[in-house]
Every structure is written in C-alpha cells, then in structure tokens.
Amino acid sequence: MGSIKSFVDGKCPQCHTGDVFTHKASNLKHFREMHDHCPSCNVKFESEPGFFWGAMYFSYAYSVASFIIIGFFFFTYSDDVNLGYYIGTVIAFTLLTSPISYRMSRLMMMYIAAPYRRFRGK
Numbered sequence: 001m002g003s004i005k006s007f008v009d010g011k012c013p014q015c016h017t018g019d020v021f022t023h024k025a026s027n028l029k030h031f032r033e034m035h036d037h038c039p040s041c042n043v044k045f046e047s048e049p050g051f052f053w054g055a056m057y058f059s060y061a062y063s064v065a066s067f068i069i070i071g072f073f074f075f076t077y078s079d080d081v082n083l084g085y086y087i088g089t090v091i092a093f094t095l096l097t098s099p100i101s102y103r104m105s106r107l108m109m110m111y112i113a114a115p116y117r118r119f120r121g122k
C-alpha cells in the first residue's frame with residue numbers, strides 16, 4: 001500500500017510526496033525539525049495548535065511496548081534476570097530509538113487524522 005511506504009518514508013499524509021521532516025532521523029541535532037507546510041502540496045502539518053500533543057500517547061505506548069518486548073527476551077532466555085540490566089536495557093533502547101519513535105508518533109498522529117480532517121492549505 002502506498003500510504004504505508006510514505007508513512008515509513010516520512011512523507012506528507014495528504015499528497016504522499018513532500019517530506020514532513022527537514023532532516024534525516026539519523027541527524028541527532030535536527031531530527032525534530034519539521035516543515036510547517038508540506039513542500040509539495042502546502043498543507044499545514046500542525047493543523048491546529050496542540051495537534052501533536054496526542055503524539056505523546058504513541059510515544060508512551062512505544063515505551064511500554066519496548067518494556068514488554070525486551071522483558072519477554074530477558075525472561076525467555078534467562079532463568080535469573082538481573083532487574084538492573086533489564087531496566088537499563090529498556091532505558092538505553094528507548095533513548096537510542098527516540099528519534100525514530102518521536103517521528104513515528106507525529107506521523108501516526110497525522111496519518112490517523114488525515115482521513116477525518118482534511119489538512120487545509122496555508
């Protein structure tokens with residue numbers, strides 16, 4: 001499906017052509033920076049003030065999922081789990097992948113809202 005590919009590539013939820021973010025996720029200094037408007041169709045990404053607050057729930061869900069999935073590996077492959085290692089691994093993993101989860105959360109917010117709310121130009 002085209003929209004899954006444009007989601008993964010960080011493309012505009014409306015035209016699937018313009019980039020949402022100004023830099024790559026690997027750019028640790030600038031990975032948060034977004035275009036205000038789609039460079040291709042000029043839709044405004046933050047369609048109303050506070051629109052991206054909802055993205056926090058996706059980040060939260062992501063952290064909880066990491067906690068559970070990493071826990072699953074720890075408790076499956078070891079009989080004697082060191083809780084310090086487990087929690088340290090979860091924290092390290094969440095921090096290392098935070099540029100990706102940050103961007104995925106915002107993209108999810110936009111992609112979920114896109115069919116219900118036409119992102120308006122300007």
Ligand SMILES: [Zn+2]
Binds near residue numbers: 012013018042043
């Ligand atoms: Zn666009």
